[in-house]
Amino acid sequence: MKHLKLFTIEGLPLMWSLYFLFESITGRVTDSETVIANLLLIILFAFTGYIVYVLSLRNLNGIPLKILFLFFSILILVDQGIKLVIKFFFFNERFEIFPNILSFHPIINTDGSWLNARFGTSVSFPLLIFSNIIFLFLIVELFRYFVSNGNKTFWSDMAFVFLFCGALGSLIDKVFYGGSLDFIGISNLFIADIKDIYINLGLYFFLLGSYSSGYLTSDDSSSFKDDMKYLKKFLLFMKTDLTHLLKR
Template sequence: MKIQNKKTYLAVLILVTIDQVIKIVINNNFFDKISPILPPLLYFKPMFNRQYSWLNSMLQLGVGKYTHILLVAIMSILIYLFYKYLNKQFGTNKIINIMYAFIFSGAMCSLIDKIFWNGSLDYILVNDFFTFDLKDVYINIFSGLLILSLFLKNKVLNQIDDNIVKDFTKYILRKL
């Protein structure tokens, strides 16, 4: 394994650990606390999202815990395989490694939340509309970096063409 990839996996471990330690501290010491961060927009207000996902919660879909665990597990495997595929096809790339660290960390935190917390301990309330946690920040950082990379025409991302789904599917089938 290349040094760059080792750093990426270390980053994933650190990001997941930070997310979970924060949740443990909040759950044990600050769960009943409410504090303004940037009133009237942001507040510290911990709550458990027992709907297992933002989409399930907002649309009241009623999709259960084990379905969410299965979906996140499948997505995590696909994210991992796609990262391996990109490394094989294009070599290691710093921005791809950073993006992977954030999206894979977010996926792992989501999986841990669903399995061990029976939902997500969210703690930042935005304008009395929705509550999020660090895992959601990780996923949004990934999204922002992806959009920024596309606008800045990252050389690896520019090499990805319309055949990516077909090529990635072949790559996965060879792994099986």
């Protein structure tokens, strides 16, 4: 599709730039080192986008399910395996990898979500766990719905696997650690973990998938009525799935 290559390369830099602009406006960026570091990150993200575009050309019709499952397993093992090692052997370690830019700083984030940590929204832990489970179910159902309608693509596969891994990692953290075991310190902005990277990549792939399918283009001629019809079809599909699941 026209401009897809450009959007793929620019997607991650744009997402990060919007976040960095928000933090700058709210007064959390106060030194030139942070600005320079984030400019370097934008370049790195653009290069990552180019690699993603090359991979997408080689897998236009999606990735075989066996390989997708293997990829999913590796992502979960990387996220949770690193956390287990940190928890048992390095939890009390603190050091800077790149001074004032990137650090190793393990914590248990008991806020449970970025919204709670950043804005103090005080969403309860049980509600966060419940929403986590619902989100996992919706991701699976959306992916199954896409595949059943012949829309299996590289973008849908990547969006599914990264969003599902991120959400599952978040649920595991809440249940077993009482919060998120974060350890990647980015300047003075936040401390994140690998599942946060997964979730952001999942959103990136979801947006690219929506664009490549024509949903975000100006020539999309579907009306609100059409959108409601598609939503109704998805809800019916999900209801049928739930019915079959409960009958087992």
